[in-house]
Amino acid sequence: MAGKGQYSVSTPKNLRRYQELRDEGYTIKEASQEMGLTFRQGRYLSEQLKQSSPQEINQAPKQHKSIDDSGVVSSDRVDEIRNGQDLSDEQLLKLHGLDPAKFEITSVTSNFWGEGANGEPLYQTKIKASPKSFNLDDVADAINDRVVPLNANIPVFGDDSQTSLVVPLFDLHFGINTLEHVKPYLNEILDLIQAKTYENIVFIIGGDYFHSDFMHKTQTASNTQLDHVDNMQSLNDGTSFISSLISAAYHQSMNVSVYTIRGNHDDDKLLTWSYGMRRVYYDTPVNWNLTLATRDYFAFDDVGVMISHGDKPRQRKLPALFATESPKIWANSTYRLILTGHFHSEKVDDDSGVVMMQVPTSKPTDGYEDDNGFTMSRQKMIVLEFNQSRLLCTHYVEPDPEDPESKMSQLLSYD
Secondary structure: OOOHHHHHHOOHHHHHHHHHHHHOOOOHHHHHHHHOOOHHHHHHHHHHHHHOOOOOOOOOOOOEEEEOOOOOEEEEEEEEOOOOOOOOHHHHHHHOOOOOOOEEEEEEEEEEEEEOOOOOEEEEEEEEEEEOOOOHHHHHHHHHHHOOOOOOOOOOOOOOOOOEEEEEEOOOOEOOEOHHHHHHHHHHHHHHHHOOOEOEEEEEEOOOOEOOOOOOOOEOOOOOEOOOOOHHHHHHHHHHHHHHHHHHHHOOEOOEEEEEOOOOOOHHHHHHHHHHHHHHOOOOOOEEEEOOOOEEEEEEOOEEEEEEOOOOOOHHHHHHHHHHHOHHHHHHOOEEEEEEOOOOOOEEEEEOOEEEEEOOOOOOOOHHHHHHOOOOOOOOEEEEEEOOOOEEEEEEEOOOOOOOOOOHHHOOOOO
16 A cells, blocks of 8 residues: 555656656666655556556656767756746756756757646756867967977988887876876887987877866766876876977988877867867978877888777777778788777787787776776887888887886976
């Protein structure tokens, strides 16, 4: 037998709200918890809905919600709103099932809909809300403050530029990683770059270059909550790091390129930052390549390279995608290489006509990795050296733990 508590919750408003939650896929238990009810009260509402017609509960139209390619959400719904009640943007976002921490309203309209079963006024509200990401001024400031201007004098190269360097920069996670931590790795890479001149020097920013996709909170591109980091400092550190490398490479090769692939941690931030960096180097010999896709392709001499962050598409599909999406590079290459990251450990597989190389990272262990025991891979980086037809050497960049400050004077410093 239903008690007084059950009868008191069986209002048209509660029935409408309960129906909406069930239509959205909530279980009885989840819907009850969302409404602040006991499981028994939720069961009672469920039984009442089965016995009631839409006319009896004066069920308002279901909420309609859509999202466009830019992430803007359009939503309209009918709710009971007291006469004279002025809802804030935060209240409206919550009413439409959107998180105020993740969205901001760009437009709103409302109109009187009618009366509910008990005479309560019903209003239809329509909103458009854009996802919050980060302040573009922060990105611009980091780039303008940290990029090293290139010397106007064009370097003179001899005839010894017979090899090419490929520098994979996957999963650096600036924010968790810092410029101070990565200095020894940077100096070893600078040593390799400055050792001689090269036909080509290619830097691959392979996704998750930044730990967080946002500036005012620390979350991945899919809104997974992370341990908080200083997002402004991460931009400064990431900009200083790549700028130091480009400045050195500019004096050692006539062909300096940067390729950027977004990761699961820094999708929008990396693309926006890379766009700004590309504009900075626009009038220089540095060729900064940017794509919205999850993979990209390039070649030099007889070497063809595919790059992808490693989370999607699945790695077993990559050789076929390479041959299908970039058939000219595939056909004209005698050495084919696919570079991925994402898993923070080294793995090499030579099969299907291509060498698949999963790249390690210098990133320090974070809380998630420590809790789950992902602590056994070496914190290192690699630099690949090629002749015109194949891989000659893999340089392992793993500073001596006994001397982590070695050759730090070579690093360009920023205050």
